Amino acid sequence: MAINPTTCTSVSVREVGLRDGLQSLARTLPTAQKIEWLRALHAAGVREAEVGSFVPARLLPQLADTAEVVAFARTLPGLVTSALVPNLKGARAALDSGADAMLLPLSASHAHSLANLRKTPDEVVAEIGRIRALRDAAGARCLLEVGISTAFGCTIQGRVDEAEVLRLVQAVLDAGAERVGLADTVGYADPLQVARLFEKAFVVAGDRLACGHFHDTRGLGLANVYAAWQAGVRRFDACLGGIGGCPHAPGASGNVATEDLAYLFASMGVPTGLDFDALIALRARLAGWLEGEPLHGHVWRAGLPKTLRPPARA
Amino acid sequence: MAINPTTCTSVSVREVGLRDGLQSLARTLPTAQKIEWLRALHAAGVREAEVGSFVPARLLPQLADTAEVVAFARTLPGLVTSALVPNLKGARAALDSGADAMLLPLSASHAHSLANLRKTPDEVVAEIGRIRALRDAAGARCLLEVGISTAFGCTIQGRVDEAEVLRLVQAVLDAGAERVGLADTVGYADPLQVARLFEKAFVVAGDRLACGHFHDTRGLGLANVYAAWQAGVRRFDACLGGIGGCPHAPGASGNVATEDLAYLFASMGVPTGLDFDALIALRARLAGWLEGEPLHGHVWRAGLPKTLRPPARA
Numbered sequence: 001m002a003i004n005p006t007t008c009t010s011v012s013v014r015e016v017g018l019r020d021g022l023q024s025l026a027r028t029l030p031t032a033q034k035i036e037w038l039r040a041l042h043a044a045g046v047r048e049a050e051v052g053s054f055v056p057a058r059l060l061p062q063l064a065d066t067a068e069v070v071a072f073a074r075t076l077p078g079l080v081t082s083a084l085v086p087n088l089k090g091a092r093a094a095l096d097s098g099a100d101a102m103l104l105p106l107s108a109s110h111a112h113s114l115a116n117l118r119k120t121p122d123e124v125v126a127e128i129g130r131i132r133a134l135r136d137a138a139g140a141r142c143l144l145e146v147g148i149s150t151a152f153g154c155t156i157q158g159r160v161d162e163a164e165v166l167r168l169v170q171a172v173l174d175a176g177a178e179r180v181g182l183a184d185t186v187g188y189a190d191p192l193q194v195a196r197l198f199e200k201a202f203v204v205a206g207d208r209l210a211c212g213h214f215h216d217t218r219g220l221g222l223a224n225v226y227a228a229w230q231a232g233v234r235r236f237d238a239c240l241g242g243i244g245g246c247p248h249a250p251g252a253s254g255n256v257a258t259e260d261l262a263y264l265f266a267s268m269g270v271p272t273g274l275d276f277d278a279l280i281a282l283r284a285r286l287a288g289w290l291e292g293e294p295l296h297g298h299v300w301r302a303g304l305p306k307t308l309r310p311p312a313r314a
Numbered sequence: 315m316a317i318n319p320t321t322c323t324s325v326s327v328r329e330v331g332l333r334d335g336l337q338s339l340a341r342t343l344p345t346a347q348k349i350e351w352l353r354a355l356h357a358a359g360v361r362e363a364e365v366g367s368f369v370p371a372r373l374l375p376q377l378a379d380t381a382e383v384v385a386f387a388r389t390l391p392g393l394v395t396s397a398l399v400p401n402l403k404g405a406r407a408a409l410d411s412g413a414d415a416m417l418l419p420l421s422a423s424h425a426h427s428l429a430n431l432r433k434t435p436d437e438v439v440a441e442i443g444r445i446r447a448l449r450d451a452a453g454a455r456c457l458l459e460v461g462i463s464t465a466f467g468c469t470i471q472g473r474v475d476e477a478e479v480l481r482l483v484q485a486v487l488d489a490g491a492e493r494v495g496l497a498d499t500v501g502y503a504d505p506l507q508v509a510r511l512f513e514k515a516f517v518v519a520g521d522r523l524a525c526g527h528f529h530d531t532r533g534l535g536l537a538n539v540y541a542a543w544q545a546g547v548r549r550f551d552a553c554l555g556g557i558g559g560c561p562h563a564p565g566a567s568g569n570v571a572t573e574d575l576a577y578l579f580a581s582m583g584v585p586t587g588l589d590f591d592a593l594i595a596l597r598a599r600l601a602g603w604l605e606g607e608p609l610h611g612h613v614w615r616a617g618l619p620k621t622l623r624p625p626a627r628a
Contacts, residue, residue, distance in 0.1 A: 158620040188619040190581035191540045218619070219574045219612025220581065223537040226505050252616040260533045267504030267534065298533025302566040305502040305532070306472040 010271040012235045014048040014211070015041050015258055018069065019084055021243035022062050023053060024254065025293055031065045033289050035072045038079075040285070041240070044278035046258075048080040049073060050103055050237075054090035070097040082145070086117060091131040094142060101143040104128055106172060108165045109154035112185075125171045132176025145179040146172040147213060151197065153188030155246075162197055169204045179210045181237075184224060186246060187217020187253075191227035198231035213237040216253035216296065217246060222264050225256060229270075236261060241283050242296030257297030259283055266308060276304060324585040326549045328362040328525070329355050329572055332383065333398055335557035336376050337367060338568065339607055345379045347603045349386045352393075354599070355554070358592035360572075362394040363387060364417055364551075368404035384411040396459070400431060405445040408456060415457040418442055420486060422479045423468035426499075439485045446490025459493040460486040461527060465511065467502030469560075476511055483518045493524045495551075498538060500560060501531020501567075505541035512545040527551040530567035530610065531560060536578050539570060543584075550575060555597050556610030571611030573597055580622060590618060
C-alpha cells in the first residue's frame with residue numbers, strides 16, 4: 001500500500017470534550033473545573049478546543065457558561081477557541097463572545113436533522129448562509145466551520161447516501177462555510193467507507209475539508225482515524241478520556257480519546273505537539289471531576305511502549 | 315489511497331482464546347467448558363482454533379488437558395485444530411494428538427526468547443528443523459506454522475530490528491516451517507509499522523506469510539488489523555472477549571476480540587463466515603465461565619449498527 005507522501009506532516013487535534021463530551025452527561029461541571037481543564041489542556045500542547053455551545057441554557061444547562069469559558073480560553077496564548085452554534089441566535093452570541101471559530105452542525109441524515117434541529121438539511125444550509133451574512137456584516141473574524149454529522153450512517157434512518165453527503169459539502173461551502181468536516185456521530189463508520197467518503201469529499205472541497213470526527217462506539221474509532229489520515233485528513237476531533245458516549249448505548253465508548261489519538265500518531269512518528277504524560281495526568285484529574293461517569297480509552301492503562309520512551313540516563 | 319484489488323476476498327479468523335487467552339489467567343477452565351466453548355465457536359462459523367499448548371502441566375496447568383481438547387475439536391466437521399508446541403517433546407505430543415497443525419513460537423526479540431523459552435532465536439530455528447524432521451519421519455500431515463512473536467517490539471529489550479524479523483522469517487522457512495505469521499505479542503505495533511513489516515515479509519515469504527496476531531493493549535489492535543489487511547493479510551488470530559491480557563499491564567486489553575474483528579470485516583463487506591449474534595451470545599456465556607476476569611472488546615455493548623441489520627419484516 002502506498003503511504004501518502006505527506007506522512008511526516010503534523011496532525012492537529014481539536015479537543016471537543018468540553019462540548020461534545022460534557023453535553024452527553026447529565027451532571028454540570030462547574031465553570032472553575034472547565035477552566036482548570038482548559039489550562040491543563042493548553043499546557044499539554046492542545047492548541048484548539050471546542051469549549052461549549054451557544055444554545056438555550058434550558059436545553060443544555062451543562063453548557064450554559066459557554067460565554068464565560070470562551071472568555072477564559074481567549075486568554076490562553078495561541079489557543080483557537082470554537083463553540084458550537086445551532087442557529088442565527090447562537091451565532092450572534094458566538095460573535096459577541098469573541099470566539100475564534102463557530103462550529104455549525106448539519107446532519108446529513110434527513111431524519112436526524114429533523115429530530116435534532118427540527119430543520120431539514122437544506123433549511124440548515126440556508127441558516128448557514130444567514131450566519132455568514134451576519135458574520136460579514138459584523139466585520140468579525142470568527143471562522144465558519146460546518147461539521148457534517150451522521151455522514152456515515154444514522155441511528156434513526158440507517159444508511160446515509162454518500163451522494164447526499166457530498167451534495168451537502170458543496171452546498172455549505174456555497175452558502176459561505178470556510179471549512180467543513182465529516183463526523184461519524186453514532187459510530188457507524190468503517191475504515192473503507194471513511195477512506196472512500198473523504199477521498200470523494202476532498203475532490204469537492206479541497207483543503208477546505210479539514211476535520212475528521214470519529215466516535216469509538218463500536219471499537220473502530222482509531223482504525224477510522226487511521227483510514228482518514230491515509231486519505232489526507234490532518235485535523236481530528238477528540239475528547240479526553242473518550243467521553244461523549246451515546247445515551248442510547250449505555251456504557252459504550254464515546255468520542256475517540258485524545259490521549260489514544262496522541263498515542264496513535266506518536267507511534268507512527270507523526271507530530272501532534274501533544275504531551276502524552278500531561279494528557280494522562282489530566283485524564284486522572286478529569287476522572288475525579290466526573291466521578292461515577294464512565295471514562296474510556298486504552299493507552300492510559302498500559303502506558304507508552306518502551307520503544308516510545310527515551311532511554312533512561314545512566 | 316488505492317485499495318488492494320483483493321478487497322472482497324474473505325478473511326479467516328483463528329480463535330486462540332483457548333490457548334493465548336486462557337494461559338494468561340490464573341484460573342483453570344474445566345475441560346467441559348472448553349468443549350462447550352469450542353462447540354459454540356464452531357456453530358458460530360469459526361473454522362480454525364488453537365485449543366491448547368503441549369507444555370508441561372506444571373508450567374501451564376490451565377492447558378494440561380490439551381490432548382483431550384484436541385480430541386474433541388477433531389470431531390467438529392471442518393474445524394482446523396492447532397496447538398502450541400514449544401519444543402520437540404511437545405511436537406511428539408501434538409503428533410500423537412492428531413492435531414491438524416502445530417504453532418511453533420519464536421521470539422524475534424533475543425531477550426524475550428531467552429526469558430520465555432531459554433533459547434536464542436537461532437536455537438529455536440534449529441529445533442524447528444528437528445520438529446520438521448520428526449513430523450516427516452512420522453509421515454504425519456500435521457502442518458507446521460511458526461508465529462514470530464515480539465515482531466513489533468518487546469517489553470524487555472524494546473526495539474526489535476525489522477531486518478532481524480525478516481532474517482528469522484527466512485530462517486524458519488528454510489528450517490521447514492510451512493507457514494509463518496507475525497505477532498504483536500505486547501501491543502507495541504502501530505499501523506504504519508505493521509504495513510511496512512508485512513509488506514517486506516511478503517517479499518520474503520510470499521503466501522506462506524499467512525497470519526497476523528495483534529493485541530489491543532494500547533487500543534491500536536483493530537487499526538493494526540486494518541493495516542495488515544491492506545498489506546494483504548487474510549488470516550488473523552483473535553480471542554473471544556479480548557482475553558489474553560498481559561500480567562504486566564493489569565486490566566489492559568488482551569488479544570483483539572473475535573467479535574470486534576468479525577464486526578470490522580462485516581462493516582467493510584469482507585466475508586468471514588462468522589455469525590455475529592452467535593459470537594455475542596457465546597461471549598456472554600464466557601463472561602459467566604470466567605466470572606471476575608476482565609473481558610474486553612467494544613461492539614458487544616453497542617450492538618451492530620442499523621446499517622448492518624436486514625430491515626425488519628413488515
